[in-house]
Amino acid sequence: MTHSCLTRRDFMKGAAALGALPVSMVELTFADARENFTFAYISDAHIQYISGNKFVRNWDRGLIRAVAETNLLNPKPDFVVFGGDLAQLGMKEELDHGAEMLSKLDYKTYCVMGEHDYYLDLGKYWSKLYGPHYYSWDHKGVHFVTLNSILTYDDWTHERWPTAMQRMIEMAGLDNPNGSPFMVGEEQRKWLAKDLAKVSKDTPIVLFSHSPIQKIYKGWNFWTEDAEEVQALLQPFTTATVVYGHVHQIQYNQIGNLSFNAVMATAWPWPYPQSYAQAESFLPKLTVPMNRADPFFERDATGWQLIDVHSGRVALHYKLYNNADRTVAFNPATGRPEDRTYQAAENRISPQLHY
């Protein structure tokens, strides 16, 4: 089923006045050059309502900039994905304001559910805007899937909190020990198994989720509880990729046949888990972290990505607003995603330090 979150069209005027484009595009790659195409990925806008008609300016600016720059892409991407966390506390005001900004995209837009969109009303209002929480579609020979990966134990969701807002706030705190690990859940795993049963094993699969579908650091929910079960459904395919948001930073990994790529947020960057001195975490060894963000430049280490697709493999182009751009692409020679410049310690060209 195809679903678009492009509810209104409203063309951006004056966007051309912007300077250099901080674009990280996604291009899917095919052996046959005809089949190559691109799409853009915008994620984690965290539109935050203050009161009256006031919203946090910083987060608004991030999304407005990403939308304006995506609209300037030439050649045009085939579509845009919004990777979840459109709102900060799932409020109607936030979702409406965010949807209004997203509606200015000139492209068909697919939306992913984030925990900040979900835990106030369990996705009801989001559904009014964007439809089903999980779905799949085919595009130029690639099978795309979107999951709602931020569900959790029923008990936590339904029994634990006196009010819906309390539940939302508890899940919104990344480092909150009262939170609960994300999961895809049995219902969606069953659906996914059925959905993939119709697809031949050599068809490239690209799956979008909000949480990583791998286990990196539980303390901050860089984590999906049933990651292994979901991975097992994807492993039989020769070419499969998961693109996820939530972590607000560049990450990439390879597990068997499965490539993983994370995207940046438009709102704010997050520290890498290893910068927390009191806990052990498992950032994939492959990942060369981003540089430290400069807080005096509020868009630093935020942004969006252009993805190009060749032979069903993705290459993410991260245009970093205040740093050297980076490209993370699948390297057929090594069979894993790699930064085209910043690679394993021994062959790094210049360090992307993270202190």
Place this chain on the structure above:
Amino acid sequence: MSTKIFVILFATTALVLLTVVMFFPQSETQADEFTEQDLARWQEEFMSVVNKGRELWVSPDLGTNGVACAQCHPNAANTHPETYPKFQQQLGKVIALRDMINWCLINPLEGKKLALDDPRMVAIEAYVTYERRGVPLEPGKH
């Protein structure tokens, strides 16, 4: 010659010692010794301030726009208290941790700066530093 002087000296010293002993009746314990109870109480006092700091860290009311420090700094990560004071190149001078706490309070939180001796400032410092315990001091490091 000096037997007399010696006796006088001895007597004076004894007198002084006696005075000291009378002043500090428990002189058999050292002045800086403390009990398990003391340690427990001091730790409790310290942790109550750390916990206040954590409350402020996640509070939407510390600034004016509802944004909390924890939104960008989970577990106070990337605040690097062990590197302060340091030359903050964006400000062009050496500053203390509390100056940078105020900087983030004024900017991303659109708030008012705290007085440097405000108990809330002490609490935030206590929390930030506590989350970084065990990391060696590296003042000036970037």
